[in-house]
Amino acid sequence: MKRLHVDRARGLRRSMTDAEHLLWLHLRNRHFSGWKFRRQHQIDRYIVDFVCPNVFLIVELDGGQHAEMMTADADRTCRLEGMGYRVLRFWNNDVLMNTEVVLEVILEALARAAPHPNPLPKGERE
Template sequence: MKRLHVDRARGLRRNMTDAEHLLWRHLRNRHFSGWKFRRQHEIDRYIVDFICPNALLIVELDGGQHAELMAEDADRTSRLEGMGYRVLRFWNNDVLTNTEAVLEVILEALARAAPHPSPLPRGERE
């Protein structure tokens, strides 16, 4: 079963949506204020779109098909939150048309998280 999830996650990484590609350009390689994100990452029985492990933050992007899956999405979110994660959900259209606002919400959620992954040494300030 584990191998099935790994193969599925790899397939999802190879076939990302336009919205996932756009958001990943901002989140990858610690470009987003130094926070490390992973994409199409396996957690328990789920594969989440993006995760910042240090902040226990998951970012999910929903396409139009999710309008019919709201109950399943709510259950998934509840289970992930039960594991200690915070989950942010955005519609693909919002990512594509209002990217800066989406990034701002993610940054605000990270600011409420644990300490920054690359804190300044003691005594130094920005």
């Protein structure tokens, strides 16, 4: 089962949408204010578009097909949030037409980084 997810994630990385490609140009290689992002990354049974694992922030991009999948997307978001992640969703069109605004929203979310949901006990931090 895990192999299936790995293969699917690789396929998604090879066939990114224009919006995913554009956003990845800004997020990759710590170009975005030094934050580390991964693309098409598996979390539990889901493959998320982008994740900043250090602060448990997920960025999902939705195309037109998601207008018909709003209930499933809401369930997915709820489950990911239940695992301690914050989820930002943007329409592909917003990424393509208002890239700077989308990047500002992501940067604000990073600035408000929530503490880790399972922090180490005080004596084990360093």
